[in-house]
Amino acid sequence: MRALLSLSITLMQSPIPQIHLPHWLQAIVASTGGLGLLLIAFLDSSVLTFPVINDLLLIDLSIQHPARMPYYAAMATLGSVGGCLVDYYLARKGGEAMFHKHAGRRARHIHAWINRNGFVSILATALLPPPTPFKIFVIAAGALEMPVRTFVLGLTIARALRFFGEGILAVKYGDQGTQYLLTHKLEVTGIALGVVLALYLASRLAFRQPASTT
DSSP states (O other): OHHHHHHHHHHHHSOOOOOOOOHHHHHHHHHHTHHHHHHHHHHHHTTOOOTTHHHHHHHHHHHHOGGGHHHHHHHHHHHHHHHHHHHHHHHHHHOHHHHHHHHGGGHHHHHHHHHHOHHHHHHHHHHSOTTOOHHHHHHHHHHTTOOHHHHHHHHHHHHHHHHHHHHHHHHHHTHHHHHHHHHOHHHHHHHHHHHHHHHHHHHHHHTOOOOOOO
16 A cells, blocks of 8 residues: 555645636536536546546535435546546557556556556545546556456446545535535545545455465
8 A cells, every 4th residue: 555655645745736627518517417517527537637627516516406416426427437448448459558658757656556456556546536647547457458347346436435425525515515625635635545445455355365274
């Protein structure tokens, strides 16, 4: 878990990115709700990047329509998983050269971490809030040919925990939930790391080989 802790320190020290959403996407979300959220989640996880937009749109829609929060969280999760699969298969086709191009000097460390902890690497980076360099890990998973079932399982669990957690926060605290996410990055990261650590330990126990008897 040392590499994960190093990543979290980098995350805590990074500034919150500026948020810009094209007007045409704003219109789509305003008119379609959950389907618009699915589209933005898909684009953000594949060909474009809209830091924090998914999270803030999910919170805003959940505040306006609390009863639909599970639907919005599910759409964000589905869109994110679908978009990541696009990058995964592109990287799988492009091979390690594509991975090294995007990862740069971090390539060796990411390569070693994913080889040892493929499931946990996707679970952890997909759960952590922006500006975690998540797409690098998606590209690495495809380039290094992580089994697609492992990739999808870890990604789905993490994104569902993140988006449903944000939805619950929005319904319970309203606009204060948005401010909390933007101004308490350290606490959010700490909670996410705690969940990742618990899931990591649980997976190690679940898949531990039983001691052989003679």
